[in-house]
Structures are given as C-alpha cells and as structure tokens.
Amino acid sequence: MLQKKRHNYLTLYNRRIFDDFAAQEKDHIFLLIPILLAIGIGLYFGMTNETPLWVALTGAVISGLTTYYLREYYIAFLSTLSIAIVLTGFSSAQIRTHYLDTNFLPYSFGPTGIQGRIASVTPSQKGYKIILEDLQISRLRADHIPTRVRLHANSLKTQIKPGQWIETRAMLKPPPQPASPLSFDFQRHAYFQGIGAIGFTYGQIKVLSEEASPFSFFENLRHVIQEKITHIFPNTNDADKKALAIALLSGNKQLINEETHEAVRAAGLAHLLAISGLHIGLVSAIFFFGLRSLLALIPSVSLNYPVKKWAAFLAIAAALCFTLTTGASTPTVRAFLMTSIVLLGVILDRKAISLRTVAWAAIAILILLPESLLSPSFQLSFAAVTALVAYYEKRSPDLSSPSYIRYVKSIFTSSLIATAATTPFAAYHFNHIALYGVASNLVAIPITVFWIMPSGLLALCLMPFGLEGVALHIMGWGIELLVWVAYQTANIPFSQIATPSMGVPAIIALTIAGLMICLMTKIYRKTGVALIGLGFLLASLNPLPDIVINETGKLSAIKDQEGNTYVSNLRHASFTRENWLQNWGLENHKPVSFQKKLPCDQTGCQFQHKNGTWVSFNEQAIALEEDCQKADILITPWDSPMICDNPKHIIDKKALKRSGAHAIYLGNGKIEIETVRDNRGLRPWTQYGR
Template identity: 40%
Template structure:
C-alpha cells in the first residue's frame, strides 16, 4: 500500500522533484528504521517504502524518456519498422513504427516510436516489415477534460513520441528474412485475428478476435460500448477468467491423460508435472494475448498459484494478490494509474478476501451436496462472485466512465457460464486446430452465443 502511495504521490506532484531529494529522503528513512525505537519503527518502515515508491516512479520516468514531436501538426516523410498492426472496424489500419528515420528531424530529435493510422489498403503489412510513407504527425494529445484519460502520459511510458495519419500509400521497403520473437508473436496475433474475422461476420469476428488475441480494433465501437454498459467489458480484457480457464483446462487434461496410464500415475507425481505443463500453456497464451496489465496480473497470480501447488502451499490468498501487485508496480510503476490495474486488482482482492471467509463455511455443504445442490451452489457462487466484483469495481467505473451498470448481475449470470464452458473452450480448440485448417467449424460454434452476449 505504501509503495503505491509513493508512486501515486510522484504523479500528483506539480513539478519534477530533484533526484537527490528522493535519494536523501530514502536514506533518512532507512537510517530512522535502523536507529529508531521498536515502537515507532513501523512508521519509519512505511516512510521508507513510500520513498521507494516515489523513487521507482521517478526512475521509470527517466528511463523511458524519449524525444517527441514538437507542438502542432507537421508533415513528415517517415521510414520505420512495423512493431504492431491493428486493423480497425472502419477498414483503416493502425500501425506502430519504431527504428525511425524521419527526414527534417535530427537523430537526437527523432521519436523512438510513432503510431500512424493508414487509411489505404495496408492489410498485407506485418510486424517486422520495413515501410515508408508520408504522414501528418503531432504530439500525443493531452486529456480532453481534467482527470480524464491521459493519452500523452500513457504514450510517454510506451515511448510513443507522435501520433497521426498517413497521407500517402504505405510502401513496404523490405521484409526481413528473420524476425524477432516480439515481431513473430505480433504477426501471429495479427494472422489469427485476420483468419477469425475472415471466417465469421464482422461483429462476431471482432468479438472472437478480441477474445483469442486481445486485439479489439476489429470490434465495432457500438459493440464495445454495449458490453461496457451491460457490465461485460471484463470479458473482453484477457485476464484471470481467460488465463485461468486455459491453465486449469491444461492442468486437468494432463492429469487425466496421466491417470489413464498406470505406469505413469503410480510412479510419478502427476500433479507437479501437470502444474509445470499448465504454466507453459498459460505462458504461451499470455504472450498471444499481448501481455497487457490485466494479463500480467493474471499470469503472475497463476504462476504463484501453480508454484504453491508445486511446493504444497495454499495456492489462493491475499498474499498472492499483494505479491502480484508488488511485482507489477516495481517493474512498471505507471501501471498504478491505469484503469485496468485498478479495476482488476480491486475485483480480485475483494473476491479472494471473500473466498477466504466463505470457503470454509461452504465446504461442508459442498461435500454433502448431491448433483442438484451442487448445481444450486454453483449458481449461488456465480451470483456472489458477480455481486462482490461489481461492488468492488463500482467506484472505479463511476470515476473513469461516469456510469454504473444497471443490470450487470443478470448479464453476468448468463455470460460468465457461456464464456467459461462454451466460448473459451471452443476458442482454445480452434487455436489448436488452426495450423491444420480445421478451425472453421469450431469458430462457427464459438460465435453462436455472441448475439446473446
């Protein structure tokens, strides 16, 4: 908590504090911890952690510093390497370029990355291609209102120094013979999303592509807004539900397969082997989904849960949540300001806290229950989970989106079981069959519930 307070305090400062002041404050706090009496030592430890958060945020801010386009819109001849491609529902393509060469800009004034919307047909461009075009570029825009989403700050930490649109066709100068791992993953995401949207109609294909790859650019804006109003936006953010389904499905299928072979089941601890294999599957899906903040949080928690299974410890606890948050904030302090971080950790913290209280009380009922009562307990669990999560994220939804979901409970009662038992399993099966060309019929089945969602 105090680490987060320190990070938040840095971003609230009206001016950049001198680095020496932060280091000095941290040293004073550390000395106070060492020299103080036990009664007040905790207060100085809290101060030291607070100053550490302040220092982490400042260090990260300095580390990502990169040139930006000067104020105003200007026309530039741009050459760069495609880092990511995201087609839009209106037919345009948004590309992220790095390794830039911009005529009229000196090397020291050239941004590290720019994001450009290409309005012409550029769907054949893939991550890793070297391209050139002429574009109107401007600095990333400031918030449209006080306390609104700060795109300029978000772009700063992504080292995006300019945004704009192309005014000429995009020319592919070179296709690399070998691509980096990041470019290969981005290219694979683009291929899966394109193949999915080609098989399904625009609306269903956009939703399926978002669920399988995390690329939401294929979705129509009214579909995104409708799901947000219905309280189903969390289904589009690949996070705990999706990664949990992937990992748990892999875990139980591997254990089931091992149990069918007595020579393996009787000689080896199949649970540990299944945990390791499930982690590898979750890791692959983590990269395929784009490694966003919700995905990072979910993957860290799943990793810690599987590690706990390996060493025989309690897998789900508030300590796991706290450790996941700590690792994310240390690596990327700016994540504290993102709505996805705030809402995902608010929901998970509330759910785990409730689980720790309710699980021991519900366990005896579950052991004695028959099929009918177990089914009733499942739906009760869905209701309680939805109520707890909705209550936890409501303040953040009101603050960031100026709205509260009016029928999120009913929508989630229908959508979550469909997602857990129909949509995601079929989506995973489609991914497995895609290299062999057998994904089409499975994608058709996967899309059947989308009108209801």
C-alpha cells in the first residue's frame, strides 16, 4: 500500500514538473528533435576513433523501448526520449559512413592510364573538373582503386558528357589533409562525396562510348544549359554575365572569376549566388500563381475543380526539377523541402510557413545526409531561415503603411535578421564579416527577385524552342547591375573585416544562444542573450598558434607578438599559406620570407620567441647534428638523428607522416603542440603519410 502511494506521489510530482515546463514551451518541444539529432551527429564526427556499428543502434533501440515503458513518468520519459533521438542521430551518421565506404588511393600514383564513366563535367575558370566512377586504373592494385576520382583538365578537344565512358592518362594523389589542426577537413568532405583521389589529366581524352547514360539526365540538362548560355555570351566582356547566369540557372559557380567572387562576398551578397530559398521560392511562386491564374481563366475548370491544389502540386514538380537541375546542394534541398511542405499545406488546407516546417526540413536532411551538419551551407541556410521564420511568426503585420514602404521595411528587416544569424558562422568558416550586407541587399534583392531570376526562368522555359536569347540578354543586364552594386559596396572602406579562428566552443555557445532566442520563451530566451556574451568571450580567448608546419615539413609560418607573419617559402603552396593567414585573421596581410627577417643560412633558419624558446627550421640533413645541440624545438622534413637529446620537441619526417600538419603554441610560457591527428584521430576518412 505504501509503495503504491509512493508511486502515485512520484507520478504526480513528475507530472507537475512536466506540466510546468510544457505550459511554457509546449509549442516548441517538437523543435528540439533536429537539435538532438544534430547533437548525436556532432558527437559522432567529434570522436577520434570509430565505434562498432551495433553499439549506437542497440542504445537507440533500448532507450526507445525504455521511453515507451516510462511514458507515465514524464521527466524520465523526456530524458530517455532525448537520449533515443541523440543516439538516432549518432546512428544515422555512422550508417551513412558505413554505407558510403569510400575507398581512398593510399599514395600518389602515376602517370597512369585510367578508364571510367563520367559522373559529372563542370567547366571552371582554369579548365574542366571531371568526376569519374566505375574505374579501371592500370598498374594499380584492385584494393587501392578509389571509388571515384576528380580530374582537372586544362582543355577539352573532344566534347564529353555525363554518362560516357572515357580513357585518358592522369596523375593521381589522395585528397589532401587539413592544412593545419584549425583548418577544414578536405578528406572528410571528399569521403562523403565518394571521391577517393584527385589529379589532372595528361594529353587527350578518348571517348570509348558515345551514348550518355539515361540516368544522367539532369547532369546532361545542366551541361546543355551551360552550353546555351555560353553561346549567348561568347565574348570576354560578357564573362560576368555568363558566369553568374550559369551559377543561377545551373548551380555551377566555378566560372565566376575570383575578383568578382570576392567583391560579392565582401558586399554580403554571396547568398544570392547559392541556389537556396530565394530561388526555389521564386520558381515555385511563379509556377503556382501562373498556373492558378491560367486555370482561373477557364470557368468550367476553376468553378468545379480545386485549381489551387493542382497549381500547388505542379509547383512542387517544377521546384523539384529546378533543384535537380542545379545540382541539389544542401541549401537547395533544404529550400525544396520547406517549399514542398508549404505547398503540401496548401493541398491539405494546413498552415504553410512555421518553425515546424523548418524542423521537418532539418530532420529529413540530418537523417538522410548527416554529414551536411558540418557544412557551411547547412549552417548558414538554417541559421538564416530559422531566425527569419521565428521573427515573422511572432510579428503582427503593419497594414497602416503604404505597400512600397512595407516592402522596403521587410527587406531591411529580413537582411538585418539574416545577417545577425549568419555572421557567427561566416566568421567561423570563412574568417571574415561583411559589414555593409544589409545596405547592399536592399538594392540587390529586388534586382534578383524582379529582374534577374524571372528573366532567367523564362529563358529556361524557352530553351527547348531555341528562343532563350532575348530573355538571357535581359537577365544579363540585371546581372551587370548586380555586379556593379557588389563592386561599389566592396570598395567602401572596411567593407569586410577579417576575424581570427574563433574555435569550436565559441560557435557551439553562439549556436545554442541563437536557438534559445528563436525557439524558446520567457526566461530561456534571456538565457540565450547571456550566452551570446559567453560565445564572444570564448572566441576572444581562443588561442592561436605561433608556428604552423605543413604535413611535409617543407613549409612553415610564424606569427610574432606584433602580428607580423613570416613564411619559409613564398613560391609554392599558396593555398596553404592563405589558409594559415585566414586562421590568424590576417587574410589581407602580406607575409615576408624567413630569409628577410630571421637568421638563416643554406641549411635552415633560427627563431627565438620572447620567452627564450629557440626554434630551428632545418632544411638540410647535414646540419641536423648541429641543430640538435642548440634548438628547443627542431623542425625538419628529414628523419632526425638517433641521438638528439637536447630539443624538447622534434617534428621530423616520421612525426609529420604519422600525425600530419602541426601547430605550436608558445604564448603561455610553455610549449604546446597540436596536430591534425590529435583533432581527427583515426576515422574512415582520415589518411596520413606513408
């Protein structure tokens, strides 16, 4: 009897606590599901070792069953349900990794003969990027053949299309390691694209099969669109028109020259070039309202049939075609899913846009493509959309002002909210912030919405009849104006501010803060505002390395206490140097060579930190014994001597092969060394030197 009373008391107590929380946040509990999934996925990718596949799946099943049996105990119910969702996210990432099982080329190889089927052909500024699958590579062991290769060809004398089988000679190498422990993981990115090697072609490409595969329909369609646009804009004076038209109508941004791309980024307009909600929304809106208006002109149809629902269904089909034609990137898929849910709401007579719509889109992407959580496109697009929907859900429409004033206000407000939501992620991934994005968007968004995209979509519709010329020229005039706005904004002083690497704890704190402000109410929202301060504090306290060394040991860089940077080589590995400067927040800084600032000779250079630490950058094996006598840290691309006791740390060929690029921290009075392997560990996508 006593036990039964105790059971009833606990049940009542748990119910009261749950009801207290649910009364405040009942409409937002569902929105926590994608967050919990993201936590599980983040835990998986944050691990340094792989766990057996059955562990997380078993945990998810057990916690799911526990949730069912504890459904009367609300605190326990919510706890076990949260654990089940987290483990589901973990399992989805693990299953996705196991399913792909991308095989990496273990070492540089070639030149060699290679045959394969073209998965995609993408024109770029410096040639063509070709992805091949179903490979046959001469003189290479069968278990070393990569799943896919991405080849660069300077020019193509033979026209090639996706689905064709080709033969060529190529030089291959594995996807590169991160340039430093702070840098983007290219190997992980390549693994989830199925790319196990990269390289470049030698000589001509021979087509073995002229017939393209029917399964490459949208790749071929993209290729045809690019050809037609190139035919309309053949002159070099029309380079920006051609490149941006191709980017907006086919999703290929490789043809945009670096100067224009940088101006667009500095002006805060880069989101206009990524096929996302703006573009998919325009496609679906044009088809929805256009088809509905056409059907309304037929009284016998409009009065007897649900033409609004028909138009919604056909708009979904149009948005799907545009999504597949433009490459189905993460922002595009997110936009398509949200648009489809909105239009399904029209079909089912349900509420269209809400945070639940955003949550459903996030859940679908995180379950099917869990690796997208780590991509800048996913984070930027969902940050902007979540903030905008959260704002407009709570905002009462102002009907007292004229429509054109309301429109300008909505663009200004939307740009301000989206900029505030995406700025931390832009700083984290790209190490810069565009200051004048709100102002430039006031001009650029109407140009894109009412001029560029409608004329571009009209051109797509006219392409089957060969009548796209006029529409593309009209689109080109709009692109000219958009580029002019970008350059004018980018040329304003301080249009773009470089920021140093902010660190993972800071971006996590800022993400949690943003989610609490958007999704929660009352005291929880105030807590989110406080967390923003914590995020900025963590970002400002994030330690930056004083010295970085690449994975071969042949390129090193130093940042001194005054913010000056020195590099061992100014002629090679420019991408790695630029990456290091970005991490330091010195993107526009010009480094100088070791030889101009450090005591150097033919065998290497010496550097003394203010704390007295001597660092030797050895370049010749003959000087290793001497450097062993006086250096506190010895850095060399060679194998160090068997007896080298004086240095506290030795970074030699063996250490670099085993652990990849190194970062050295000297600022806190002691020597700390971090490696790429420390951060990544041994995962299916990690590969170190052999």
